Amino acid sequence: MRRDTDLFFIYLQKKSTDMKKLYLLIMGLIPFLLLYSCGETTEKTDIELLTFDLNIDNLERHIETLASDEFMGRMPMTVGEDLTLAYLENELSQMGIQPGNHGSFFQEVGLVTVTSKTDENLVITGGDENIILNNGSDFVIYSQLLQDEIVVEDAELVFCGFGVVAPEYDWNDYEGIDMEGKIAVVLVNDPGFYMDEDSDLFTGNAMTYYGRWTYKYEEAARQGAAGVIIVHNDAPAGYGWNVVETSWSGAKMQLDLPEGAVERSPLQGWITYPVAQQLMNAAGLDKEEMLQAALSPNFEPVPLGLKTSAKMNNTFEGGVSQNVIAIIEGSERPEEYIVYSTHWDHLGVRAPIDGDSIYNGAVDNATGVAILLEIARIVQAMEDKPKRSLVFLWVTAEEQGLLGSSYYANNPIYPTNQTVANLNVDGIFPFGPTNDLIVVGYNQNELVDWAKDIAETQGRYVVPDQEPEKGFFYRSDQFSFAKVGVPAFYAGGGTDLVDGGREVGEPLRAEYLRKYYHQPGDVYNPETWDLRAIAQDGEFFLRFGIDIANSDRWPEWNEISEFRAIRAADRN
Known part of the structure; x- marks a missing residue:
C-alpha cells in the first residue's frame, strides 16, 4: 500500500497516545460539567447525560483491517465482500448482538454488474468540421440496458438546460420537444446554484434532487430520449472530472429489477465543460447566453444542429450482495425503531494511479463501519437498554448509486412507518477533534434541533453544510430513507479543529476531497491519523441514538421539505 507524505498525512504526527487518552477523559467529563454549570441546558433538553468509552483501539483495529489491501477495496460481489461480511458477522456474534433479519445477519440484494464498452472516440458531426472526442479525458458514455449491443445512430444533440421538469416551480426544460431519437445535453446541478442564496427558486444555492445526476437520467428516460449527456463542471458538480472518470468507467452495478421496472435511456454519459464549449461554438451559440436562457422558467430546448452515433457492447452478470x-x-417500545446506517463497500480494484490499483476506502467508509460496530458494542453492554429498538444496518453498493440502502428502504425488514429516524454515518475525517459539527440537510427536519443539544453535551456547536450547492444530502444512504419518508440525519465533524481552528481544518478537508476522495490514496496511516476525531463523532451518534430511543418524540420533516408529504401518507 502506498504511503503518501504530504499535508493530508503529516499534520497530525505530533499527536501522542497520551493526548488521545486525555482527550477521551475530557470528553467524558464535558457532559457533567455542562450538567452542573449550565442550568439553561438542563431546562432546554431532557438528554440523559451518560458517559461512554468509545475504544480507540477497537476503532483502529476495524479501520486498519477493513481498509487493508487484503480486503481489495471492498467491492460488492468480490472476495472483498466475502471478507467484509465474515468480519462483520464475527464481530457482531462475539458481541452477542441479535441478527436483524429473522435470525440472519444478512439481507440479500440482487445486483447486476454491467460492463459497457464503447469506441475510444466519439465523433460529433454537423459543424464546419467534425469534433473528435477522446474516451476518458473528454467523455464517458455507457448503457445500463441488459442488451449485448446498444446502438444510437445519428442522434441529434439538443441542449435541454438543466434537464428539469418541476411542476411546483412551473419549470419544464423539455417543453415542446419530442426527444425520441435525440440526445439531451444538460447542465449539472439545478438552476438554484446560479441564483442568489436567498432565492426561493430551487431552494437557492442548496441543491435539490433535481440537481443530481440520477434525477437527470431518470427524467431523460421519461422523456423518451435516446440518450442524456451531463455537462460536468467542478464547482456545481462538487467534485472534479477525475471522480467522473474513475466512477463511471469500467464495470458498474445496478439493482436486479424486473424488465421495465425502471425506465432508462439507451445512452448515458458525461462530457467535460471544455467539450461543451466546443459544441456550443460548433452550433454557433454563445455559452453564456445559453446559460442565462437555461436559468429562466421560460427556457425552451435548443437543437444544436449536431449529431453523433455510438455503439456500446455490454456484458452483464447477475449476482447477490x-x-x-x-x-x-x-x-x-421494541416495535419502534431507530436505524443506524453506514455503507461497507468501496470501489475495489481499478486502473492503477501512481502504481496503486487498490481503492482502499479508509475514510470512505471504513470509518463509518467502525463507528457502528463500536456503538453496537457499547449499547449491547448497557445494563439498562434503550426504550426503543436500535437497528444497525451496513449497506452494500452505496458507491454504485445507493443501491443497498435503496433496496432496504423499499423492502424494509422493519416498517418505515414504525421507524422513528435514520442516523447515517459516512466518511469521517481523521484530522483531529473539532469544535463544530456539520449537518448536511440542515433545514430538512427537526432532527437538527435535537442534534444541537447533543452536540452541546460535547462542547460543540452545529453548523449547516458549508457547501449546500453540492447536494451532499442526496449523495449518501440517508437519502434512500428520506425518499420513503423516514426522517433522516447525516452529519460529521467540521473544519474548526480544536487544535488549529479553520485555518488548519479547511485546507485539510479541501485537500482530501481534491486528492484522495475516490482515489487509491484514501488509505489508513497509523502514524498520521488522529482517531480522536472518529471517537468524537462516534460518541455524538451514540448519544443521539440513545436519546431518540429513550424519548417518545417522533421527529417530523420541516414544512419546506419535499419528503414531508411522503411521511404523512406513510404514517397515516
Whole structure:
C-alpha cells in the first residue's frame, strides 16, 4: 500500500497516545460539567447525560483491517465482500448482538454488474468540421440496458438546460420537444446554484434532487430520449472530472429489477465543460447566453444542429450482495425503531494511479463501519437498554448509486412507518477533534434541533453544510430513507479543529476531497491519523441514538421539505 507524505498525512504526527487518552477523559467529563454549570441546558433538553468509552483501539483495529489491501477495496460481489461480511458477522456474534433479519445477519440484494464498452472516440458531426472526442479525458458514455449491443445512430444533440421538469416551480426544460431519437445535453446541478442564496427558486444555492445526476437520467428516460449527456463542471458538480472518470468507467452495478421496472435511456454519459464549449461554438451559440436562457422558467430546448452515433457492447452478470443487519431490541417500545446506517463497500480494484490499483476506502467508509460496530458494542453492554429498538444496518453498493440502502428502504425488514429516524454515518475525517459539527440537510427536519443539544453535551456547536450547492444530502444512504419518508440525519465533524481552528481544518478537508476522495490514496496511516476525531463523532451518534430511543418524540420533516408529504401518507 502506498504511503503518501504530504499535508493530508503529516499534520497530525505530533499527536501522542497520551493526548488521545486525555482527550477521551475530557470528553467524558464535558457532559457533567455542562450538567452542573449550565442550568439553561438542563431546562432546554431532557438528554440523559451518560458517559461512554468509545475504544480507540477497537476503532483502529476495524479501520486498519477493513481498509487493508487484503480486503481489495471492498467491492460488492468480490472476495472483498466475502471478507467484509465474515468480519462483520464475527464481530457482531462475539458481541452477542441479535441478527436483524429473522435470525440472519444478512439481507440479500440482487445486483447486476454491467460492463459497457464503447469506441475510444466519439465523433460529433454537423459543424464546419467534425469534433473528435477522446474516451476518458473528454467523455464517458455507457448503457445500463441488459442488451449485448446498444446502438444510437445519428442522434441529434439538443441542449435541454438543466434537464428539469418541476411542476411546483412551473419549470419544464423539455417543453415542446419530442426527444425520441435525440440526445439531451444538460447542465449539472439545478438552476438554484446560479441564483442568489436567498432565492426561493430551487431552494437557492442548496441543491435539490433535481440537481443530481440520477434525477437527470431518470427524467431523460421519461422523456423518451435516446440518450442524456451531463455537462460536468467542478464547482456545481462538487467534485472534479477525475471522480467522473474513475466512477463511471469500467464495470458498474445496478439493482436486479424486473424488465421495465425502471425506465432508462439507451445512452448515458458525461462530457467535460471544455467539450461543451466546443459544441456550443460548433452550433454557433454563445455559452453564456445559453446559460442565462437555461436559468429562466421560460427556457425552451435548443437543437444544436449536431449529431453523433455510438455503439456500446455490454456484458452483464447477475449476482447477490448482502446488506448486514443487527438489532438491539428496546426495553419498553421494541416495535419502534431507530436505524443506524453506514455503507461497507468501496470501489475495489481499478486502473492503477501512481502504481496503486487498490481503492482502499479508509475514510470512505471504513470509518463509518467502525463507528457502528463500536456503538453496537457499547449499547449491547448497557445494563439498562434503550426504550426503543436500535437497528444497525451496513449497506452494500452505496458507491454504485445507493443501491443497498435503496433496496432496504423499499423492502424494509422493519416498517418505515414504525421507524422513528435514520442516523447515517459516512466518511469521517481523521484530522483531529473539532469544535463544530456539520449537518448536511440542515433545514430538512427537526432532527437538527435535537442534534444541537447533543452536540452541546460535547462542547460543540452545529453548523449547516458549508457547501449546500453540492447536494451532499442526496449523495449518501440517508437519502434512500428520506425518499420513503423516514426522517433522516447525516452529519460529521467540521473544519474548526480544536487544535488549529479553520485555518488548519479547511485546507485539510479541501485537500482530501481534491486528492484522495475516490482515489487509491484514501488509505489508513497509523502514524498520521488522529482517531480522536472518529471517537468524537462516534460518541455524538451514540448519544443521539440513545436519546431518540429513550424519548417518545417522533421527529417530523420541516414544512419546506419535499419528503414531508411522503411521511404523512406513510404514517397515516
